Amino acid sequence: METKVLGVVKVLGTGCPRCQETKRLVINALAELQLAADVQEVKDPREIAKHGVMFTPAIIINNQLVSQGRVPTYDEVKKWFAERASKT
């Protein structure tokens, strides 16, 4: 099976349990879909603010804010990833 590439996935959150849960969903979804991606955690409140995000946890995929202020469901995360994945 060929590996697909997703790009940059940023998980924004100050490190609270809900942000950790979101990060876990992201990593699990990437593994299940066999996607290669650069996962970055943005923890500094100033950096989070500079991304235009006020509500954490938030997920930004390739500069698109897909979710903020809630823990998404696993299916949602997989859908966002699948829609944006491209073949190498």
Added chain:
Amino acid sequence: MRLRIGALEGWHLIRTSILLAFIISVIVGLIYSRVMAYSLAPTLSVADLHGLPIWQIPIAYLIDYFSHGWLCLLFAFIAAGLIYELIPKHLITTYMRSGRAAGYLLALVAAPFLTVCSCTMVPLFAGVLYSGAGIGPAITFLLMAPSANILAILVTGDLLYWELAWVRIVVSVIVALSAGIVVSKTPWGKLVEKECHNTAQTAVVVSGLEQPLDEKLWAALKFGGYLAKQILPYFIIGLIAVSYVEAYLPSDIVGSYLTGIGGILIASVLGGPLYTPTLVEIVVGKGLWSLGMSKGALLAWLMGQPYDIANALAVSKIAKWKVVLTYMVIAWFGSVVFGLLYGVLSGSL
């Protein structure tokens, strides 16, 4: 295929109705219980606690509280979860950018509903600051949030009394607004503002698929449960500590130190270090109040938000220490002034 979609919709419908039925029954239960003054067990008095052996005191106190308080707590956590989850967050981000006055207004209105969880506090503060609304609304937001959030207000009303809950909201609005305006006029406040102004990019928002209502409700209840898990342990420890305070602290000590002008000053300083955004300040306040603390001192005690040390530390990294000190002093001053005023007006100084 068609059948499958039909089955899925049916499942969503059933789940939605079950969740709605649960939420409505809690609301109805709460109203009913308050109207009928319901309690699972007879209410204890301070005198009852005196007669108990040491290890039984906290148990009796906890049973006493939870036998009538469980419904209010359940309601408070559900309401907090629902409002946070259902509030349109994109709208708030957009309006915050639209200027200073809108920023103040939103900070006052939105703070009580958005900051039930301490981990949302700092990103929101930074978000408001960098969004272009400026340091004033950000400070207003910061001070308004812990003292007038929906959990704190509901528990204040239920555990203490409702007049105090309303007073707490009004005083929080006045103090938070004046602190915000004053800080935005200071040179160091302006400096922070200049550094942060408009450095935020506008995030490209992708409107995802609208979630079905049952998933939203379920997420809201899950968030409420998460809040309960975060807060209840501290709340229960607070109750245990207060059971001993009520049983052993002589009421003449409370009566002589926590009344009058001196009482307000002591309460405003003592309430500070004890202040946590975990409802503990309400529990301890209740203990002292039932031992004879005046209403004025009680209000000063509850307005301990400037001493929210964890938040102050985090904020000092974003803003400057001078900003933190300025708002702390204003908020402390506010708690003393309004403590005095409320004490005089309610005839309990």
